[in-house]
Amino acid sequence: MSKIKNGGRLTDAQVGFLLIVPGLAFFIAIILYPFLDAIMTSFTDKSLLFPTYKIIGLENYEKVLSNPYFGKTVLTTVIFVLGSTIFPYVLGMIWAIVLNQGFKGAEFLRGVTLVNWIVPGIAIGFLWTWIFNGQYGILNSFLEAIGLIDDGIPWLGQTSTALICVIIARTWQMLPWYMAFLLGGLQSVPLDQIEAARIDGANNWVCFWRIILPSMKQTAILVFMLGLIGNLQHFDLPWTMVQGGPARATTTLSIEVYTTAFKDWNMGKAATVGTIWAIILACFSIIYIRQANEKD
Incomplete structure (x- = not known):
């Protein structure tokens, strides 16, 4: 008291x-x-160019939802989020299983893997921009050296490959994050069950699907949901690499909000896109909270 x-x-x-x-x-x-x-603000025509504004109701929402570019932006966001979550998740799981074997040097490899996790996203963006550069990029130089291509390919300058390049960069950035959390989940799996299954003749694949994955189910789901939420609001890497281009091929909802607010100066419309974006985030957050409560 x-x-x-x-x-x-x-x-x-x-x-x-x-x-x-x-x-x-x-x-x-x-x-x-x-x-x-x-x-x-989403219900107003507020602009950074004018000091005054008025309430316009749902007009911004009607304009945004009827704009064909917005549908493309949502689709690009979905592709980016799924690609940037599934690929590093799967690779992180595989690498976590390898490191969980406890062989000599596993601790060193774990530390090396975590290095690019602590590198700032802007630095990673510049690094991969240099790798995918169409004129002097490392990737083109390598492909030319082994005879697969004759001329440099503008990986970040064409709509068919720009988004894939961003997803690859994001995968490289986030793989250590997934590895670290999934490794923690693997280390909580009871070893006696695995040993008993091996005595009964179960192979590695059966042990993984029947014992390991069910034992760490909640952790695996939570990590996956956190990855989805993080990628849904991610901004710095795709902006550093391509700034939403070319031809809006890599424009996600985060980039759309930024460009609408600070390039088009339309704060009302930007707030509208941001509100829709927040609603989508909230849906994933609710699922995550429910899974977390079930785990507890």
Whole structure:
């Protein structure tokens, strides 16, 4: 119990409330207020070019949802999110299984793998931009050296390959993240069940599908959902590499919000896209929270 100057005492509930006030104030000022303000802005024609604005109702939503480019942006976002989640997830799982064998040098390889996880996304973007450069990129030089191509291919300059290049870069960036969390899940699998299955004649594939994966099911799902949420709001890597181009081939919802706000100066429309984006994020977040509660 806590004493106050008038001789009274605060209840445990009151003490608890006082303890959460700083965090609650921070949440309201930094997260809740900007979010509500963005929603309100989506119903206006607010622009960075003019000081005044007026409420226009659902006009921004009608324009955004009827714009054929928005549908393409959503599709590009879906492809980017799925590709940037599934590929590093699968590769991270494979690498986690390898490192979980406990062979000599596994700890060293784990540390080396984690290096590119701590590299800033902008630096990774510049690195892969250099690799995929159509004139002096390493990839073209290698392919020319082994005789697969005669002239350099503008990997980031053509709509058929730009998004694939961004997904490859994101896969390289996130593979250590998946490996680290999935490795933790693998290490929680009871070894006695695996040994018993091997005695019964089960091979590695059967052990993985029948014992390992079910034992770490909740962890695997949570990691996958976190990856989806992270990629759905990812911005720096695709922006650094191609800035949404060429011809909007790599424009995701995050890039759409940025370009609408700070290139078209249309804050109302940008807030509208951001609100739709937040609703999609919320759906995945609800699924993640439910899975986390089931795990607990």
